[in-house]
Amino acid sequence: MAVITFANTKGGAGKTTAVLLLATELERKGYRVTILDADPQYWIHRWFEASRGRTTINVISYVTMTSLQRHVEEARSRSDFVLIDLPGARSPLLAKSVGFSDHVMIPIQGCAMDAQGGAHVIELLQYLEEKGNIFIPFSVVLTRVNSMVTTRAMQVVKTLLAERRVHVLDTPIIERSAFRDIFDCGGTLYSADPGRVSNLAKARENASAFANEVIESLETRVRFQIPTPGAAVSIRTAA
Template sequence: MPVITFANTKGGAGKTTAVLLLATELEQMGFKVTILDADPQYWISRWRDNSAGKTGIKVIPYVTQASLEKHIQEGRREADYVLIDLPGARTPLLAKAIGHSDHVLIPIQGCSMDAQGGAHVIELMQYLADRGNIHIPFSVVLTRVNSMVTTRALQTVKALLAERRVHVLNTPIIERSAFRDVFDCGGSLHTLATGRASNIDKARDNARAFADEVLMHEALRCRKLQLGRAASLQAVA
């Protein structure tokens, strides 16, 4: 089953929010999801504690470099998707998690510090490709984007990513109060009371569009693998 890792070496990039939105939308679509919580802030684990009876998502807390591989193997057997929430820092766990991933998502806010944290992950991905011939698909997802204003800083980040030919998801994660409320209330945007947060419908639409795009790229990845295997079999024949 696919393993999707969320990584940015700077904290506060919206990484855990992106994990939660994808996980809860996947569950809403009928998929079984396991989240490996390796972030020392343990926001996902706290969310799960607040979600009794509201979700079937399995959250494994206190994931370490030593336990990561075992948890991934168990998650692949039990779930349709395994999501990994990494620490917002440079740690040996970063490279190990990436090495076990099918796709790496790099959340970046529209600011230079977030872009630098994301650049550390991108540089590691490129190093693995150049030196180890390890090619793992990765994408940037822009987070906490103001729906009304495009800042100069965000434009600079977009230009930098385009210059490096880094794939950026078409769907940014908009700054919404509903996303914060889900952490407080538990459950998902679909169990959150309509009057609990403003623009709840827009928040749900944004989360679904984000999840749909991730699933589309996962389908394309699987298709490429199938074509590659078919070509290998024909070459052998």
């Protein structure tokens, strides 16, 4: 069982979209998934309500500092993956959630403000490693990327991350209307109507590539042994 926290202290970074795409792709592969919705906007909760039983994903809403540990412990017993969606702001939940995590995913848009929000998370993780000898692997995923244009701001962000030797996923999350539509309509990219959702095939391809790379990152950076869906999971943090 793996706990993956999604964090950026700036709102609007594409964090919740990344959570939902990974969760639904893992579900499609047959894994048991629980999402802990700690974001006060409760977009995951709203998606779950709109889905009306079209998903096997377990969503726990209104997660607080007091309830987080209990929810994580309960989810560990029944899930292959536990995904935590944190508030898009500075919050005490960040440090507490990181403490339960096997991996931290940091979504960043190609702009300086998003990069700064992501930097707050990275600085915390680096502080834990340097001062407490606590190593928690983390990765950055670039979000809301224009499929046609690579902006100067995006290049600045990539350069900044490379200089800090931060692991960045090769697969960015492209800005697609299909990703917004599943929040409005519920369900997944695979239950959506291709006749009503534009570029659905490309959205599915992007989501699948993103999920596959996250799993590969867990295998290589956390020594995560991918189980048969529904079976026990073994994790050992890399030295």
